[in-house]
Amino acid sequence: MGEGFDRRTALAMGVGALASTPLWAQLGRPALSDAFPGKRGMILQRTRAPLLEMPIDAFDGALTDSPFTPNDRFFVRWHYDDIPLSVDVGSFRLKVGGAVKRSLSLSLADIQALPQVEIAAVNQCSGNSRGLFGPRVPGAQWGNGAMGNALWTGVRLRDLIERAGVAPGAVQVRFSGLDNPPGAAPDFAKALNLDRAMADDTIVAYGMNGTQLPLLNGFPLRLIVPGWFSTYWVKALDTIEVLTTPDTGYWMEKAYRVPTAPRATVVPGAKDFPTAPIGRMIPRAFFTRADATAVRGVALGGDAGVAKVDWSIDAGKSWQAAELGPDHGAFSFRRWAATLPAGSHTVAVRATNAKGETQGTDPIWNPGGYMRNTIETAKVTVA
Ligand SMILES: Nc1nc2c(c(=O)[nH]1)N[C@H]1C(S)=C(S)[C@@H](COP(=O)(O)O)O[C@H]1N2
Ligand SMILES: [Mo]
Numbered sequence: 001m002g003e004g005f006d007r008r009t010a011l012a013m014g015v016g017a018l019a020s021t022p023l024w025a026q027l028g029r030p031a032l033s034d035a036f037p038g039k040r041g042m043i044l045q046r047t048r049a050p051l052l053e054m055p056i057d058a059f060d061g062a063l064t065d066s067p068f069t070p071n072d073r074f075f076v077r078w079h080y081d082d083i084p085l086s087v088d089v090g091s092f093r094l095k096v097g098g099a100v101k102r103s104l105s106l107s108l109a110d111i112q113a114l115p116q117v118e119i120a121a122v123n124q125c126s127g128n129s130r131g132l133f134g135p136r137v138p139g140a141q142w143g144n145g146a147m148g149n150a151l152w153t154g155v156r157l158r159d160l161i162e163r164a165g166v167a168p169g170a171v172q173v174r175f176s177g178l179d180n181p182p183g184a185a186p187d188f189a190k191a192l193n194l195d196r197a198m199a200d201d202t203i204v205a206y207g208m209n210g211t212q213l214p215l216l217n218g219f220p221l222r223l224i225v226p227g228w229f230s231t232y233w234v235k236a237l238d239t240i241e242v243l244t245t246p247d248t249g250y251w252m253e254k255a256y257r258v259p260t261a262p263r264a265t266v267v268p269g270a271k272d273f274p275t276a277p278i279g280r281m282i283p284r285a286f287f288t289r290a291d292a293t294a295v296r297g298v299a300l301g302g303d304a305g306v307a308k309v310d311w312s313i314d315a316g317k318s319w320q321a322a323e324l325g326p327d328h329g330a331f332s333f334r335r336w337a338a339t340l341p342a343g344s345h346t347v348a349v350r351a352t353n354a355k356g357e358t359q360g361t362d363p364i365w366n367p368g369g370y371m372r373n374t375i376e377t378a379k380v381t382v383a
Contacts, residue, residue: 031044032055033052035047036050036052036076036216037215037216038071038072038214038215038216039052039072039073039074039076039214039216040072040073041055041058041073042054042055042073042075042076043055043143043145045140045141045142046140048081049078049079049080049081049083050076050077050078050083050216051076051077051078051140052075052076052077052216053075053142053143053145053146054069054073054074054075054145054146054147054148055145056143056144056145056286056287056288057288057289058073058145059145059286059288059297059298059333060288060289060296060297061288061335063296063323063325063335063336063337064325064326064335065325065335067149067298067325067326067328067332067333067334067335068120068149068150068151068209068328068333069148069149069150069209069333070209071150071208071209071211071214071217072214073148074123074148074150074208074214074217075125075145075146075147075148076216076217077125077140077146077230078179078216078235079179079188080179080180080181080182080185080188081182082179082180082181082182083178083179083216083236084177084178084179084215084219084236085215086215087178087215087219087220087236089108089220090107092107092108092220092238093105093106093107093238094106094111094160094204094221094237094238094239094240095238095239095240096160096161096163096164096240096241096242097164097239097240097241097242098173098174098240098241098242098243099166099167099169099170099242099243099244100161100164100165100166100167100242101164101165101166101167102164102165103164104160104163104164106160108206108220108221111154111155111160111204111206111221112155112206114155114156114159114160115155115156115159116153116154116155117153117154117155117156117203118151118152118153118207119151119152119201119203119224119226119329119331120149120150120151120152120328120329120331120332121149121150121152121224121226121227121329121331121332122147122148122149122281122300122331122332122333123147123148123149123150123224123230123233124146124147124229124230124281124300125142125146125147125229125230125231126229126230126231126256126278126368126370126371127139127140127142127146127368127369127370128142128144128145128146128147128372129142129143129144129146129372130142130369130370130372131143132144132372132374133363133364133365133369133372134268134363134365135268135269135365137365137366137367137368137369138369139368139369144286144376147300149298149300149332149333150208150209151207151208151209151210151328152203152205152207152208152224153205153206153207153208153210154203154204154205154206154207154221154224155203155204156200156202156203156204157173157197157198157202157203157204157223157240158197158198158199158200158202160204160240161173161197161198161240161242164242166194166242167242167244169244170194170242170243170244171193171194171243171244171245171246172191172192172193172194172197172242172243172245172246172247173191173192173194173197173240173241173242173243174189174190174191174239174240174241174243174247174249175189175190175191175192175223175232175234175237175239175240175241176188176189176190176234176237176238176239177218177222177234177235177236177237177238177239178236178238179235179236186249186250186251187249188234188251189234189247189249189251189252190231190232190234190247190251190252190256191243191246191247191249191252192225192232194242196225196228201226201227201331202223202224202225202226203223203224203226204221204222204223204224204237205221205222205223205224206220206221213235217235218233218234218235218236218237219236220236221236221237221238222234222235222236222237223237226303226330226331227280227281227302227303227304227330227331228279228280228281228303229256229278229279229280229281229370229371231251231256231278252277256277256278256368256370257275257276257277257278257368258275258276258277258278258366258368258370258371259273259274259275259366260273260274260275260276261273263282263360263364263371263373264278264364264366264370264371265362265363265364265365265366266365266366267365268365278370278371280302280303281300281302281303281371282302282353282357282359282371282373283299283300283301283302283306283351283352283353283357283358283359283373284299284300284302284351284359284372284373284376285297285298285299285309285336285349285350285351285359285375285376286298286299286349286376287349287376287378290347290378290379290380291380292380292381292382292383294337295311295337295338295339295340295347295378295380295382296335296336296337296338297335297336297349298333298334298335298336299333299334299335299336299349299351300331300332300333300334300351301330301331301334301351301353301354302353302357303330303331303353304330304353304354304355304357305327305329305330305331305334305353305354306324306334306351306352306353306354307352307353307354307356308321308322308324308351308352309321309322309324309334309336309349309350309351309352310322310349310350310352311338311340311347311348311349311350312347312348312349312350313340313341313343313345313346313347313348315346315348316348316361316375319350320338322336322337322338322349323336323337323338323339324336325337330354336349336351340380340382341382342382342383343381343382344379344380344381344382345379345380345381345382346377346378346379347377347378347379347380348361348375348376348377349375349376349377349378350375359373359374359375360373360374360375361374361375362374
């Protein structure tokens with residue numbers, strides 16, 4: 001970040017030109033879009049507000065390759081159309097207020113003057129893989145590419161909050177960004193309990209994979225909550241508010257809630273079950289390639305590191321350990337690769353994290369289409 005931020009980062013979207021573009025090819029592979037500045041080869045789920053998915057095979061790499069996702073293919077998700085198209089980095093201020101001893105208004109230079117920290121972490125949408133839910137649920141019909149892994153650079157949220165000083169009675173911290181809701185719709189705001197906000201690894205990031213954040217991924221600042229779903233990773237973060245009562249806003253009370261039942265699953269169509277705000281992620285392993293020459297992919301452990309990835313070609317009766325790629329910390333993707341015997345197989349792959357949590361074959365179902373972690377399979381013929 002030595003060279004600092006671009007003086008002004010602007011984004012101009014060819015929205016008109018996109019209106020008549022078919023979202024999907026007739027059969028098979030979706031058409032890939034280069035229409036958004038700074039992004040290429042994305043699956044265009046929606047133009048306004050942008051929903052761009054990364055094709056799963058674009059995560060592929062040789063086993064020892066970096067498990068980081070290039071910024072120009074990193075997925076994009078905004079709720080509201082009115083997103084920041086440019087940010088003046090000279091006048092931008094991050095406000096820290098609410099139940100604090102002194103309110104702060106910090107420039108980017110103020111923030112960059114604080115101790116810098118770095119963490120590798122997977123940003124995964126709560127609804128990643130929603131398109132695989134059966135019965136179908138409403139919402140973006142994501143495949144497996146509403147996720148990405150980056151090396152995030154920034155400052156500890158705790159360092160910012162301690163500068164403001166927490167007032168007595170604080171219980172939560174609420175976050176919102178530069179995007180605006182239409183009409184009377186509720187501002188997009190998310191809250192963390194005070195202990196999660198003050199944790200070592202909760203970060204306000206200004207860097208992503210060694211450069212500034214792309215505008216579509218939250219330039220100039222975003223919250224990073226490693227191990228938790230990205231609904232909390234508020235982009236274009238400009239307001240931090242310490243609360244003395246839990247947030248009762250729409251985005252905590254109504255949206256992004258999951259069944260309290262194990263693995264967040266209920267009988268399809270169920271209503272009136274207890275729910276809680278979505279929080280931490282759970283383990284998953286994905287195929288990025290499965291053909292005669294290579295069977296491999298990426299895995300995430302959730303809120304604990306990937307301890308192992310196993311594969312099975314006998315419908316889960318026996319499991320073999322996959323080879324693992326380099327370890328970039330508990331919250332990063334870990335690459336995996338399997339060497340299968342000759343033959344035609346349906347191969348299943350399963351991640352287990354350091355807490356011993358793993359994946360199951362039963363399909364998860366909840367009305368939001370959240371938290372899928374069903375074991376993935378692929379058909380492959382090895383010569
Ligand atoms: N300001 C703001 N931050 C936001 C959102 C939003 O709509 N506005 N969406 C959240 C959700 S639900 C997701 S999945 C992630 C997407 O992050 P990305 O676009 O960088 O991939 O941003 C999160 N942060
Ligand atoms: Mo999301």
